[in-house]
Amino acid sequence: MPQAQQPLQYVRYSDQIETRQADEEELIDKIVASMGRVNRKVFDRHRHATRDAHAKSHGVLKGELIVYDGLPEPLRQGVFAAARRYPVVARLSSAPGDILSDRVPSPRGMALKLIGVDGPRLLPGRGEARTQDFLLVNHPVIPFGHVHAYWEVQQTMEKHADNPELVRRAVAALARGAGKVADLLHVDHPTLEAVGSPDLHPLGDTYYSMAALRYGDYVAKVSAAPLSENVKRLAGQHVNGDGDSLLRDLVVDFFAAQGAEYELRVQLCTDVQRMPIEDASVVWPESDSPYLPVGKLVFPAQPAYSPARRVYADDVLSFNPWHGIEAHRPLGSIMRVRIKAYEMSSRFRHEMNVRERVEPRSIDEIPD
Template sequence: MATPSDRERAAITRLENLFLGLQASRYVGLDRRVQRPVFLKPQGHARGVFTIRPDLPAELRVGVFALEESSAWVRFSSDTSPQIPDAANATLGLAIKLLDVPGPKLLGGEEQALTHDFVLQNHDVFFVDDAETFADFTEVSLASAEAFEAFLASHPDTARILQEMAKEEDSALLARYSSTVPYAFGDRFVKYALRPRADSCDPPPVPKEKRGPNHLRRDLRRRLLERGARFDFFLQFQKDPESMPLEKATVRWSEELSPLIQVATLELPAGQDIDTPGQPEAIDNLSYSPWHALPEHAPVGSINRARRAVYKASADYRRRRNHVPIGEPSEAV
């Protein structure tokens, strides 16, 4: 795996400072609690069961995929502030925290935790290639509209991907999710994908003209109470390092060259209420990180190396200022 250059390290430090500054400014401007720097509009949390295919071949039984099943907490969110209506076409995030996963974890300070995280969103590529460009993007996006437009004009791939990402979803439970960036799979490399199962797509979505500003949360609550949901979890292996690079996060990996392989199912049982008193606050205090993972599933690529530092710094700052102890959940949460 690539070693970060001095320029990448400097970019990661810039990103840490930018995101921590953003969190500090929101601490003053919202409800006196420090918010996440990204994906801070919570749509809801759900209990789930992550079940490995019983007929999974031995060569795919690596890391968490060597288990039979794990309980999970799942966070659905939008990459916008809570005041922004869902019709604004913000990117959706889905984070899975598996419970009772033995083995050391990669994230500093959480090596002995019995949890493992998957962090996904509803688009299959990232909007910049590397940490340096990510830092430049973040700086101009916080500077002025003029600087941001000039950046997009000089980075047409970023502009195109941001347009692709600006899609309104009918339901957080009907969206298709991806890791967007690659991970190790033992001595190979993969991306993850999560797709809703056809047998869990009823009832039909509410028509657009009848949706309110928080329709995604209402839809999530309704579906989980009535039907629950089921997703298939897939691996996509890197077959060609040239056309499926690890260090260029804007490059889409071809499903024709490397078809998705279904390896597990995520089931969210029916009858659970995301508005149960106390539960939303308790679960939203949790942090999710691509690096809260077994070594067999180590994140790879420049964007993931930036995430390691930025996610941890942001989570530590949020917990410290909100007086939330560091810790991972159990089934009792």
Template sequence: MSLGPRINDAILGLVTLEHRVDPYFRDGFNALLQHPLVNMVQFFLRLLHKNPETALCQEIVEPDEQQIAAAITEKMKEFTALEYQGRTAERAGNTKTYGVVRAEFQVLEEVLPIVRKGVFAEAKTYPAWIRFSGPGPLSPPDVADAGILSIGIKVMGVAGDKLLGDEKWTQDFLGISCPTFTTPNTKENLKLQGEIYARTPVFYFFKPFDSHLLDAAMQGLYARMNRSPLEVQYWSCVPYLCGDGLAVKYSVRPASDHKTKIPWNPPDNWLRQSLAMRLANEDVELDFLIQAQTDPRRMPIEDASIEWPERLSPFVPVAKIRIPRQRFDSPEQLDFANVLSYNPWHTSATHRPLGNQNRARKLIYTQLSEMRQAMNHAPHIEPDGSETFQQ
């Protein structure tokens, strides 16, 4: 191993060490300091990132976007081919599956008229498959992972024409446990993918003349040794349409303050185990929320490193996610989790993804999913909620 990956792994080793003591102080730290520090980091990000948007729901498409998206896709394909040669291919992002669980997505009776569009147009309950996962691109022991979790919600039985032709009745929502994305735009994401392929992702954040320390700080303020995938808040990070002329972001948060105790030396698959323990004993509810864009300068479409201030536009509940008590960790159901394809473009035009990172995802997610399915000899399937698995 060359010097660069060795330095990268040594820094990540410090993250692992922090995760072992994290449970003993992190709640108090977050209660006292997280929001003030986030506000400070966001202040400097806004100073450095000049926002040219002047109108609500304004997208600014750069002329080289398609080439950048193609370059990101190819770099991630190269990583996938190299990393999973001769074995089951995993996703290049949101990689480690903690579990896919059966759920209900219940649109509420009382929803603000401005967002009662598309899937939120009427009070209705849909079946859903929810995938909880880690950030990737590898699947280390949970204590050694970056500490940012991912959620993918596949709502089924949703009528209407879809923007991708591979699924006819699904609506996908994606999020991570940080309100901003790892990179502000696709140009920076391409740099990150290059470092990932070189096994030096830490270098992306700490290069002396091309530093991304502020983005690292934002991720670090939300990264932690997590108790359970059911006990963190998730954010879409990037915006979506909601009808004509309204941009929104999504969030999912726990409906209770249940806190699972983390053992001193957690097992490698602790997050899968904690998820299984909770769902073996009780039903769980999560709130699904929407935040509307109200200020084009303070709430940009194209910059995913800028948090939309809740004091300008709070998140409001539009749906309830109900996860019944269940077993989900059979080999058959875990295999099913690997076959599923989550894509923000599994949606109708009413909820079209917005911004350069979302526009790039259409190519990236589609081609990487096709590559993974081909490597695993697993054809694409569109679930309908009727799937059953031996327990």
């Protein structure tokens, strides 16, 4: 007789769900100071300040998040608590903290900013922001999933910061999961596969929060996957073409003629042993808890990278997992290090480029 399927038991969020490392604050300060030194070197080469990570953008999209109606209770949390629409701005990027050629394969980012979100804020006192950011990368986990592992990698990156060519090659080798780089970085080789980043079309990729966050009464990872047929068709498609800004060209050409839809999905934690919060390098098995749809992102056809839009997204906007509400508190040491890391990177960038930091209150503030 077939077994009746038991409903999944989801882990409840509590303030005790995180575990701080004894030396965590010290490590965080070391990581952030090192990133700052590297960023200043990049600034000195360009005489323009870029992000410490995900410096290069490929497209900036205006659209909407439509939260699905009739979600079951565990999914009806935070910004997904009710069927409604939020204006969204998305910035597509590559991971390095420098403007490299698109011919160097590297992990890709999709940063989302929802506008008009109410609720107790994670970083009160930062103006009148009503935004909720979700930062996603095209791999389910981050190989350096806690502050100890991250500090090891950061030291190597800083050691070679004067040699952008070597860092470029290291990034490319990392992207292929090369063992030699694993030795260089003193990290477990299998975890490096996580940054394996074949040169695929960025609009066909699935993007993940990699680390956990609070999902109202529960705990989850978040992901965006191609939904409309035109971007589904691009999944696994190798990038063809040449040029240092090939990815921008692909994104701009695509959105000049058509729109796209992505589904936002969440994977709820069912077991903190098998789905750890403090080590974001561990894949949460989808056989234990699948990603479940909660809404869709709709981006109409548009000019995806006008000069005004590029400057606004690169120099004026900041995306930050801590821009948001308590109901989506980022969890684990790799998320906690990001409080100071993003603040420092954005402050330096805005100061050096003489730009005010802005959290948009309306989608109309994003230029066409």
